[in-house]
Amino acid sequence: MAEYVATLPSDGATNVLLATHSPELLNVPTANVYEVARTSGTRSVSELTSASREHLEELGLLPSDLLRRQRGLVLVEGLHDTLVLEALLGAELEALRVETRALRGTHHVSPAALGVLFDYTPAHIFVVFDNIATAELNDLMKKVTVLSESGLVDEAVRLLNRPTFLGSHEWDKLRELIQRCVESGTIRRFTAFGLTAKDVLDYLPVDTFVPGAASWADLRSQHADARKDRPGATARDFKVWLRGRPHNADLSSEHILKAANSLDAIPGDFLQLFKTVQARVG
Numbered sequence: 001m002a003e004y005v006a007t008l009p010s011d012g013a014t015n016v017l018l019a020t021h022s023p024e025l026l027n028v029p030t031a032n033v034y035e036v037a038r039t040s041g042t043r044s045v046s047e048l049t050s051a052s053r054e055h056l057e058e059l060g061l062l063p064s065d066l067l068r069r070q071r072g073l074v075l076v077e078g079l080h081d082t083l084v085l086e087a088l089l090g091a092e093l094e095a096l097r098v099e100t101r102a103l104r105g106t107h108h109v110s111p112a113a114l115g116v117l118f119d120y121t122p123a124h125i126f127v128v129f130d131n132i133a134t135a136e137l138n139d140l141m142k143k144v145t146v147l148s149e150s151g152l153v154d155e156a157v158r159l160l161n162r163p164t165f166l167g168s169h170e171w172d173k174l175r176e177l178i179q180r181c182v183e184s185g186t187i188r189r190f191t192a193f194g195l196t197a198k199d200v201l202d203y204l205p206v207d208t209f210v211p212g213a214a215s216w217a218d219l220r221s222q223h224a225d226a227r228k229d230r231p232g233a234t235a236r237d238f239k240v241w242l243r244g245r246p247h248n249a250d251l252s253s254e255h256i257l258k259a260a261n262s263l264d265a266i267p268g269d270f271l272q273l274f275k276t277v278q279a280r281v282g
Contacts, residue, residue: 002028023064033063035120046119055113060101066120071281072098073117074126075109080256081128081200087260088270096281098126109173111180118186124280125190126273127177129170132194134269137174138276141192144178148187156182170194191280195269199238201251203267204259209242209249219247 002024008014009030018025019036026033033048048063056063059075074093076082082102086093093100103109109127117125140159147156160175160182174192181190197203202216213219223241235241242249266274 026064027062052116055116058113070097070099070123072124074100075103076128078102083253083256084200084260087257088266089274098277128193129174130195131168131170131198134194134196137194145187148182193273208259210247
């Protein structure tokens with residue numbers, strides 16, 4: 001039906017107005033989508049613009065996903081993060097009505113994209129990046145939130161922009177997002193969370209991927225040495241290097257899920273993430 005309805009306006013003489021919750025109709029690329037809402041007794045009509053659609057695509061979402069009324073959305077860097085998180089905490093997050101989405105890298109999330117989620121969903125937004133000290137970021141978020149909600153926006157922004165040991169590419173991106181939430185007054189619905197390890201793979205048993213390897217740190221040291229010795233012939237990306245000789249690591253989705261499910265206990269950073277999510281939406 002959605003395919004047929006989408007053809008009707010093509011003759012230039014027909015307009016189609018539909019009131020629907022149908023995902024198939026809402027996701028028609030040529031449709032103009034409006035949200036009709038009632039807040040505190042007041043009706044509002046908001047158009048999901050083409051720019052908003054593009055921002056949703058950045059986050060791996062479709063227009064119909066905005067109707068799901070999730071209590072929380074956890075945005076992680078990539079597919080591997082999603083696989084590990086769902087293996088370790090999938091059932092618990094589902095019970096809280098919290099969903100995970102992969103961003104395909106830190107550059108695929110912008111303040112404008114977050115703004116679309118704040119405007120069209122009631123969800124609390126969690127952004128989880130690797131390579132950021134967990135405890136230190138949690139402490140900083142608490143201080144920034146208190147300052148922001150006390151009306152001390154300038155002080156909160158100054159605190160965010162002080163030189164800190166959180167410095168990294170991931171932190172630079174997170175800082176941009178947090179500052180936008182502070183300035184727009186949406187910080188109460190936003191939580192930034194750091195996974196201390198350089199990559200989500202570091203939480204999994206190293207010998208599952210490279211039999212006989214001493215540790216992930218040792219492999220990263222080998223990679224650094226290889227890049228110095230043969231800079232023109234060695235892959236710069238650690239995972240690409242792992243897949244090559246002599247390691248031939250299997251980094252398929254199936255293998256990563258198997259490794260995550262083999263853990264005897266949930267790593268501390270992930271337990272802290274779940275407690276944080278539960279405190280915000282539970």
